[in-house]
Amino acid sequence: FVLYLNKQSSAFFLSPPRIKDEPDEDGYYASPKEDSKPLKRPREEDDDEYKPKKIKTEDTKKSKKRKQEEEEVKCETKRAPEGDNKKKKQKKEEEQKWKWWEEERHPEGIKWKFLEHKGPVFAPPYEPLPENVKFYYDGKVMKLSPKAEEVATFFAKMLDHEYTTKDIFRKNFFKDWRKEMTSEEKSTITNLSKCDFTQMSQYFKAQTEARKQMSKEEKQKIKEENERLVKEYGFCVMDNHKERIANFKIEPPGLFRGRGNHPKMGMLKRRIMPEDIIINCSKDSKVPPPPPGHKWKEVRHDNKVTWLVSWTENIQGSIKYIMLNPSSRIKGEKDWQKYETARRLKKCVDKIRNQYREDWKSKEMKVRQRAVALYFIDKLALRAGNEKEEGETADTVGCCSLRVEHINLHPELDGQEYMVEFDFLGKDSIRYYNKVPVEKRVFKNLQLFMENKQPEDDLFDRLNTSILNKHLQDLMEGLTAKVFRTYNASITLQQQLKELTTPDDNIPAKILSYNRANRAVAILCNHQRAPPKTFEKSMMNLQTKIDAKKDQLADARRELKSAKADAKVRRDEKSKKTVESKKKAVQRIEEQLMKLEVQATDREENKQIALSTSKLNYLDPRISVAW
DNA sequence: CAGCGCACTTAGGAGGTTCTCA
DNA sequence: TGAGAACCTCCTAAGTGCGCTG
Secondary structure (H helix, E strand, C coil): HHHHCCHHHCCHCCCCCCCCCCCCCCCCCCCCCHHCHHHHHHHCCCCCCCCCCCCCCCCHHHHHHHHHHHHHHHHHHHCCCCCCCHHHHHHHHHHHCCCCCEEECCCCCCCCCCEEEECEECCCCCCCCCCCCCCEEEEEEECHHHHHHHHHHHHHHHCHHHHHHHHHHHHHHHHHHHHCCCHHHHHHHCHHHEEECCHHHHHHHHHHHHHHHHHHHHHHHHHHHHHHHHHHHHHEECCCEEEECCCCCCCCCCEEECCCCCCCCCECCCCCCCHHHHECCCCCCCCCCCCCCCCCCEEECCCCCCEEEEEEEEEEEEEEECCEEEHHHHHHHHHHHHHHHHHHHHHHHHHHHHHHHHHHCCCCCHHHHHHHHHHHHHHHHHCCCCCCCCCCCCCCCCCCCEEEEHHHEEEEECCCEEEEEEEEECCCCCEEEEEECCCHHHHHHHHHHCCCCCCEEECCCCCHHHHHHHHHHHHCCCCCHHHHHHHHHHHHHHHHHHHHHHCCCCCHHHHHHHHHHHHHHHHHCCCCCCCCHHHHHHHHHHHHEEEEEEEEHHHHHHHHHHHHHHHHCCCHHHHHHHHHHHHHHHHHHHHHHHHHHHHHHHHHHHCCHHHHHHHHHHHHHHHHHHH
């Protein structure tokens, strides 16, 4: 079953249950028996460590003992006298007793004690085009300076992409390209439309093709070379453990590809040099040397953060980081904490729901807006919706940043009362479109919030994420808007799995059920994907197969019928046997048909839905394991 | 309490690799 | 065995949320 889960969540299967991982009163996270044993994480300094194949289980006695100890800690906490400060202090002490596999936990805020790494891998230097690949301006051959040529190749490589037809993209690109030109080039090249990149484009296409056509040995060689690079730079040592680094390669230069309608699309992402790089490692480690003839921007020793390398990117001026792989302790632990917070929310979510329902009646506008927004976040799993700088990014919104133009109120629609129609672009400019019936009070409140406002005005003008999260913090320690998404995603999976699966289903049916449960979550979270380019065709192929199977089935049935009739007349062993084999054939074909139909359903339902994001980030893996 | 910087999580697309089935 | 589908990994953009400052 582990195969159905993304490998990147694998840290979970290896993490010892530090507090009781037992089902609560509703059977939430009911674990199989084996699950209660602590699982040992192989810690040899092994090249394969990041994808451990064997999971050793610790001996049961020891685990029982540990469990008892943890239980005692818990009980003590429970018996502890009330009083916030004391409670908090005790909680901190309790936290300090937790272990990440027989290890001391760091004091709060400290992320590591020792960190050593080899530094980043820089993008390969630019290789000038061969002489025979020409660039034409206004129909005439033109030899570009290396710098201008490099930037031109970025554009040429994207020529087939829709991006290069967009006005903003072209404008931004041309502006930044001109900055890289010599004054001579600048005076000649004044119009992008007169630039002919086709030879460059063809050259790169030929290269891609050649790469595809390479022999097995050559491909193997490249693969080995990559593996060597990973071996050398892809790992670091953090607190006695060798850990895999997620992105040890510095992003190569290129043209910025924003998502959606991004005002900066096409701008030049400049090459990152060692002089841009900040190295973070521990004082007592071997500091990675900068490339010969270069210097780092800075070397620091900050153990309150998890990153190894950072630099400032030139498009938005934001900081980029090199951090560890999801299989690392530091990421896995954080991930686990996230799901534990979601589990804590489960315990008080009813109270919170009652509270926000009460708040819909509040005399204070601010409180009402907060309550309605929270209702949306809870019911529809919307994102928080931080403010963003206007004109710097694509125009997308979340809950708190919804504008009047993003919703439509229908007192009645499709035979239902109090319908709200949402239509806005969310993260990554993915459209959120949904029609939902809401409670009358919510509907009336929305009417109130929209009164005397322009379409481009904020729906929740007295609210932002910081106000909302401060309120949530008061309701439960560690509660923020995003916790609702995690909680509702995981609980939906659990409920759907329970509802959709029957123990005696066959395997394809169970897979379909699991995918359907996963799909319910993906729909809730609005995780979409572009339908595969060959979707229609592949669907048609499948349908042809199904039709053929159906014909085959009809034939087989007919044959069975005639065999039966035959057997009735002849009454001999041979004809009886024929009937039996024909029967089996019908059965087999029926099964095959069923399998195909299940496949078709699964694929059709999955056309525009991406299951991976929820699997990776929202579904507590323990639910899947338990199922 | 606004505004900003920083750190970290969540996201879809591209493109390569592996699997499946006729 | 080969084509096409499915899957996986990498890449990097785009979110969330916290803490500091004035």
